[in-house]
Amino acid sequence: MPLGTLDRTPPPFFKQGPSALSKLMVFSAIALFLMVADTRFRITTPLRAALATALYPVQWLVMQPVDAARQAGGYFTSLHTAQQDEADARQRLAQQAERALQVEQLMLENLRLRELLVMRERITTPATGAQVLYDAADPYSRKVVIDRGQTHGIVPGSPVIDDSGVLGQVTRVYPLVSEVTMLIDRDQAIPVLNTRTGVRSVVYGQPGEDGDGLELRYTLANADINEGDLLTTSGVDGVYPAGLPVGRITKVERRAESSFTRVNCAPVARMQGALHVLVLTPVGQSLPAPPAGQAAAGKGAPPAAAPSDRGRAP
DSSP: OOGGGGGOSSGHHHHHHHHOOHHHHHHHHHHHHHHHHHHHHOOTTHHHHHHHHHHHHHHHHHHHHHHHHHHHHHHHHHHHHHHHHHHHHHHHHHHHHHHHHHHHHHHHHHHHHHHHHHHHHHSSSSSEHHHHHOSSSSSTTTTTESSSGGTTTTTOOOOOEOSSSEEEEEEEEOOSOEEEETTTSOOOOOEEEEETTOOOOOOEEEEOOOOOOEEEEEEETEEEEOOOOOEEEEOTTTSSTOOOOEEEEEEEEEEEOEEEEEEEEEEESSSOOOOEEEEEEHHHSSSSSOOOOHHHHHSSSOOOOOOOOSSOOO
């Protein structure tokens, strides 16, 4: 076949249409027209509404996993927040309960201190305030340790009282602390006076399994003594000031075969739970010393002569 007879035109499959630039210009013009028309006449609003209605189920299905993940994250977040809030609330409640207990303790201490001040105003003996630190370690004795010692002027034998009455007596003194033996100790004794009858006696400590108390020993069977009588310090020992409350009679047991009556007493002071006390100066040390001249005259002067009978009538 001669070469001149060949058709050199491209086949229809490879034929090129409008150029890319022409297409860009046409489509840009159409887009610009549609934007202007939509802005002016809202022609695409119904179309948008129809497309949104048709695509809503698809959007709902697609958003379900996302919503589920968000709900799960929110649930765990809210659960953690609730647990944290509960822990904070419990902590605040515990702090408030602790403060309430502290307030009650402070109110109790304030009340006892006020009563102790009233007791201090009623006595004339010099007194030193002290605080009970702890109970003594000896289980067979009834002793406490206070925060006052030799450096504070405390001497052995000093009476110790609380806001209600006599608590005990200082038995050992150290530089900074002192040991107080309470009235309920088995080795402790104190002279007392029955305020109803005026009879003097001696009260001894009586520790026991049912409770620690006091015992009024060597009381005659016919003695005038009743339950409820108040016993106070008599002041004859030169240690305790007179008139301090000691105990109250709780039981009078008269025995036919014995000439003595068994009398049990309950201490007036708080033997358990005392916080603040007063340490009194022993009465013998608080008395003023006689003048030097009178003391010398009393030692060297002869006894006074008896009055003469010469001036009397026969």
